[in-house]
Amino acid sequence: MPMLELESVVASYIPGVDILRGVSLRVEQGEIVCLVGPNGAGKSTVLRAISGFLKPTVGQIMFRGKSIGGMAPEQILMEGITHVPQGHSVFPKMTVYENLLMGAFTVKDTALVAQRLERVYSLFSWLKERSREKAGNLSGGQQKVLEIGRALMLEPPLMILDEPSLGLAPKTMASLFETIRELNAGGLTILMVEQNAREGLASAHRGYVLELGKEKFEGTAKELLESPEMAKLYLGGSTDEGSYRRRSKKAVPTIV
Ligand SMILES: Nc1ncnc2c1ncn2[C@@H]1O[C@H](COP(=O)(O)OP(=O)(O)O)[C@@H](O)[C@H]1O
Ligand SMILES: [Mg+2]
Secondary structure (H helix, E strand, O other): OOOEEEEEEEEEEEOOEEEEEEEEEEEOOOOEEEEEOOOOOOHHHHHHHHOOOOOOOEEEEEEOOEEOOOOOHHHHHHHOEEEEOOOOOOOOOOEHHHHHHHOOOOOOOHHHHHHHHHHHHHHOHHHHHOOOOEHHHOOHHHHHHHHHHHHHOOOOOEEEEEOOOOOOOHHHHHHHHHHHHHHHHOOOEEEEEOOOHHHHHHOOOEEEEEEOOEEEEEEEHHHHHHOHHHHHHHOOOOOOHHHHHHOOOOOOOEEO
16 A cells, blocks of 8 residues: 555645645655646645645545545545645744644643654754744855754654755755755655756656646656656656666656
8 A cells, every 4th residue: 555645636725726636646654756747737735635734635645555535635634645835935033943842732742842843953963053033044055954953853654745946956956855865764754856856866756747737747766767758748858868778668757
């Protein structure tokens, strides 16, 4: 059983105007799955449907065998899915420490909160060093790590990340993806949306291309990265001819 499974999900913001038009995808436990596709394809909308901000009108969303489609966002959070949205969502006037505590506002057990805080500090020691600083003073990349740290305060089995690398310089982006891979190696399952498709897929196990509210391709990250069609349409046009020639016969994304 996949950890998360969307089956033919239809959803809209305005009645009658479907943005998701029957999306099916799955995330297995332990995976990093990367969702790519053009602007406006509905990638953020998929994540909003998963975290309960938008209710599917048709289709099913299953999380660890339980139907969560239509549950309230707080309930879905309690089920174990945390959503790190697109853009900046730190509280800039609060300290790093206060921001982290906000991530655990639903946890009443203070000893547990303290324990989780120490775990986040052990993962990112600089957050501890800068715990008393205003979050607004951190760089863009550091704020994103703080947002991820805040989401970790719930020890979620699944984290969904919407364009975590947006606006980051290439070096910062590389280190953020490294952080994401490390968290995954530590057991966190991740579904992320990335506009930087090549970099996002390079850090993922599998990927989906979403277009006009429907998944168009799916495959292992390697398959998607080595597909000439993907390169032409979604990876900024640059191809790696060498790897295309070398690729095995089965390295073709499944058209769905
Ligand atoms: N709150 C909203 N109300 C109405 N339409 C929206 C809203 N948010 C997004 N949309 C529309 O839904 C479509 C998909 O948007 P989105 O999921 O943000 O795309 P992506 O993340 O792939 O760029 C776009 O046409 C967008 O204009
Ligand atoms: Mg988006």
